[in-house]
Amino acid sequence: MEKTIRLSGIAYESLVNGPGMRRVFFAQGCKHNCEGCFNSDTHDFTGGEERMLDELIKDTLDNPILSGVTFSGGDPWEQADKFAYMAKAFKDKGLNVWSYTGYTYEYIIEHKDEYEGWNDLINGIDVLVDGRFEEEKQQDGLKFIGSINQRIIDVKESLRLNEVITMNL
Numbered sequence: 596m597e598k599t600i601r602l603s604g605i606a607y608e609s610l611v612n613g614p615g616m617r618r619v620f621f622a623q624g625c626k627h628n629c630e631g632c633f634n635s636d637t638h639d640f641t642g643g644e645e646r647m648l649d650e651l652i653k654d655t656l657d658n659p660i661l662s663g664v665t666f667s668g669g670d671p672w673e674q675a676d677k678f679a680y681m682a683k684a685f686k687d688k689g690l691n692v693w694s695y696t697g698y699t700y701e702y703i704i705e706h707k708d709e710y711e712g713w714n715d716l717i718n719g720i721d722v723l724v725d726g727r728f729e730e731e732k733q734q735d736g737l738k739f740i741g742s743i744n745q746r747i748i749d750v751k752e753s754l755r756l757n758e759v760i761t762m763n764l
């Protein structure tokens with residue numbers, strides 16, 4: 596695997612993309628084309644910037660106030676092998692790992708052996724926030740999600756019980 600990843604940006608210390616102080620990596624590239632997407636400049640797979648994975652990992656681990664990382668987008672699942680590599684490095688050091696995606700949990704489970712890195716990524720994260728953004732399902736005051744169809748899923752419990760276990764935060 597080439598040890599670079601294409602990102603549209605990084606939030607170095609964020610309190611709004613999951614619990615606690617987190618570093619957020621925004622993937623570049625998304626195929627979902629959700630109507631009303633706030634991040635349409637992240638859709639182009641040739642946009643953004645190539646970054647070195649090991650540098651991103653080291654710089655994150657060097658910051659002692661971070662309790663977790665979040666993969667956002669774009670869609671991180673289009674570069675799942677790269678994000679799985681980061682997830683493993685962060686989990687090894689005790690950080691909590693969330694990933695957003697426009698795919699549903701069920702779709703990922705059904706197709707995890709077909710797409711590069713999907714199996715590693717679903718097994719490497721703590722929480723998946725899933726589903727496309729649906730403009731008509733937007734609501735005021737939603738925490739960590741953009742529309743009410745999206746779910747905050749406890750991945751470890753869901754894999755263990757073989758059903759979707761959502762979290763109330």
Ligand code: SF4
Nearest residue numbers: 625628629632669697
């Ligand atoms: S999945 Fe996210 S980045 Fe992609 S089109 Fe939908 S809202 Fe935009």
